[in-house]
Structure formats: C-alpha cells, structure tokens
Amino acid sequence: MLSCKDISHLTSEIIDNELSFSMRIKVKFHLFMCHSCRNFVKQMRATADTLKQLKPKQPNEDEINQQVEKIMGVIKELDPTKHK
Amino acid sequence: MTNYPNEQALIKQLISGDEQAYRHVVKNYQSSMLYVARSIVGTSIADEIVQDAWLSVIKALPKFEGRSSLKTWILRIVSNSAKSRLRKESRQFAAGDAADLEILSSLPSEKFNDNGSWATPPKHWDIASPDALIASEELNNIVRRAIDKLPSLQQSIVTLREMEGLKMEDICKILEISESNSRVLLHRARTKIWQAIDKHQGKENVEL
Numbered sequence: 273m274l275s276c277k278d279i280s281h282l283t284s285e286i287i288d289n290e291l292s293f294s295m296r297i298k299v300k301f302h303l304f305m306c307h308s309c310r311n312f313v314k315q316m317r318a319t320a321d322t323l324k325q326l327k328p329k330q331p332n333e334d335e336i337n338q339q340v341e342k343i344m345g346v347i348k349e350l351d352p353t354k355h356k
Numbered sequence: 357m358t359n360y361p362n363e364q365a366l367i368k369q370l371i372s373g374d375e376q377a378y379r380h381v382v383k384n385y386q387s388s389m390l391y392v393a394r395s396i397v398g399t400s401i402a403d404e405i406v407q408d409a410w411l412s413v414i415k416a417l418p419k420f421e422g423r424s425s426l427k428t429w430i431l432r433i434v435s436n437s438a439k440s441r442l443r444k445e446s447r448q449f450a451a452g453d454a455a456d457l458e459i460l461s462s463l464p465s466e467k468f469n470d471n472g473s474w475a476t477p478p479k480h481w482d483i484a485s486p487d488a489l490i491a492s493e494e495l496n497n498i499v500r501r502a503i504d505k506l507p508s509l510q511q512s513i514v515t516l517r518e519m520e521g522l523k524m525e526d527i528c529k530i531l532e533i534s535e536s537n538s539r540v541l542l543h544r545a546r547t548k549i550w551q552a553i554d555k556h557q558g559k560e561n562v563e564l
Contacts, residue, residue, distance in 0.1 A: 275468075275471065275472025275473060276468060276472055276473045276474045277468045277472040277473075278472065280462060280463050280467075280468075280547075281462060281543075283543065283546075283547075284539065284542060284543035284546060285539070285543075290539075308474045308477035308478060309474075311477070311478045311480070312478045314484075315478060315481055315484070315550060315553075315554070316546060316547070316550055318481075318484055318485060318486050318489065319546055319549050319550045319553060320518065320546055321486035322486040322489045322490055322499060322553075323499070323514060323518035323519060323546070323549065324486075324518050324519070324521075325486055325487075325490050326490065326496075326499065326500070326518075326519055327519070328384075328387060328388065328515055328519040328520055329387040329500075329515070330383055330384070330386075330387060331382065331383065331386050331387060335386070336379060336382050336383050336386070339382045339386060339410075340375060340378050340379050340382055342407065342410070343378050343382070343410055343414065344373075344375055344378070346410065346411055346414055347373045347414055350414065350415070351373070
C-alpha cells in the first residue's frame with residue numbers, strides 16, 4: 273500500500289495524468305482513505321494552475337531598448353542596406 | 357505593442373530588419389533566453405551567450421523552416437551557443453542538473469513519520485483557488501520570489517513549461533536533460549513553490 277510520503281512524490285504525476293493504470297488505482301485507493309493527501313494534491317494542483325496563469329517575466333523598458341539597439345547595430349553591420 | 361496576425365508575419369518583419377518586430381521578440385523571449393543560458397553555463401556568462409545567440413538568430417532567420425515555433429527555435433539556438441561555449445572551455449554540461457537532483461528532496465523528511473504518514477499534515481488554505489492566489493498581490497509576489505530562489509534548471513523548467521506552455525519534449529531538447537529528470541525537477545520546483553504559499557497561509561514555518 274502507498275504511504276503519504278509516496279503520494280507526495282507522485283503528486284506531479286497525479287496532476288499531470290501520467291500514472292500507469294495500476295498505479296492510478298493504488299493512488300485512488302489511498303486518496304479515498306486519506307484526507308491529508310487529498311488536501312495536498314488539491315493544493316499542489318492549485319499551485320501548478322497558478323503558475324500556468326502567471327505571466328512570464330519580461331525585461332524592463334531600459335533592458336529592451338539596450339538589447340534592441342545592439343540587435344539593430346548587428347543587422348546594420350551585417351547588411352548596411354537594411355533600413356531600421 | 358504591435359500585434360502580428362501570425363508567426364509568419366513576424367518572421368518576415370524580422371528578416372527585413374524591422375525594429376518593432378525585434379522589440380516584440382526581445383520583450384517576450386529575452387527572459388526565457390536568459391533562463392536557458394543560465395541553466396547551461398551559469399549566471400556569469402549567460403548574457404554573453406544570449407548576445408552570441410542573437411547574432412546566430414539574425415544570420416539564420418532566412419533559413420528558418422518553421423518546423424517548431426519561433427520561440428522553441430530561438431531557445432534551441434541559445435542552448436547550442438551555451439553548449440558550444442562549454443565545449444570550447446572543456447567544461448562538462450549537466451553538472452547543475454546532477455546537483456539539483458542530488459541536493460533537493462521534494463519535502464523535508466520531518467514532514468513524515470517513520471511509517472511514511474504525515475507528521476504535520478498540510479493545513480487548510482484560506483486562499484486556495486488559482487484565481488484567488490493570482491489576485492492576492494502578496495501571494496503573487498511570494499510565488500515570484502519562490503521561482504527566483506529555485507536552482508536555474510528548475511527555474512527554466514517552471515518558466516518554459518508552466519508559464520510559456522512549451523512541450524516537455526521540446527524543453528528536454530533545449531536543456532538537454534532526460535524526460536525523467538525533467539519531471540523530477542518540475543515536481544521539486546512545484547513542491548518548493550507549494551511550500552512558499554503554504555508558509556504564508558498559516559502560522560507554521562516550513563524551512564525553504
């Protein structure tokens with residue numbers, strides 16, 4: 273039988289639906305019996321879903337300007353006929 | 357920000373040397389490029405690698421065949437630049453990967469009793485839904501700070517997989533790690549972020 277610790281290792285596989293059929297049965301059985309693990313899986317699922325909704329980091333305006341300037345410089349050097 | 361009807365339109369503008377198109381790509385891709393470079397070569401020369409990658413991107417764009425998304429293609433170029441730098445310096449890749457796998461366990465062992473049951477069961481979360489977690493400015497910052505604290509490979513995986521929605525298969529190729537390692541790293545990253553949220557939700561302190 274799976275322990276709570278086992279479930280804590282399998283949580284990502286549970287929420288990403290990556291368990292084999294037989295493992296899924298074992299996990300379901302444990303979760304049916306164990307309120308704490310049901311809670312943990314629910315919270316880990318909320319954590320993963322929160323990350324999915326989080327906007328990726330973007331560079332600030334200065335960093336963007338600096339990088340674009342460098343790129344435009346390289347383009348000009350490689351092909352002086354290209355307009356800005 | 358200029359909107360492009362599709363990736364083809366964006367690529368056409370990039371090839372023609374359009375500054376706005378590059379501004380769009382820098383704004384949306386540069387952070388991921390840095391994450392990937394840091395994961396492979398470390399922080400000190402990551403920026404240099406990104407600059408090398410930009411040069412390769414500009415040169416190779418006319419030959420881009422569209423077999424993957426533009427972002428995946430650019431991140432592969434960053435990864436190749438980083439790996440070729442390591443080869444030049446005769447350094448081994450995957451050191452960071454191995455270290456990540458060895459050092460970090462998913463949850464502290466004191467969370468469990470010897471028989472594997474919870475010693476301190478997860479507590480009730482007052483703010484539990486993803487919408488509510490995102491809406492809380494404090495928790496939003498806590499999650500972002502927790503991501504910043506992750507080892508670089510885990511940061512890359514969380515960003516590319518969860519936030520950018522890249523396929524795990526592509527991420528493994530970009531970061532040159534096995535599928536099973538990537539899953540372990542993703543799980544550990546999620547667990548760390550769970551701990552950060554959990555710590556904020558109640559009085560009990562979980563060591564991060």
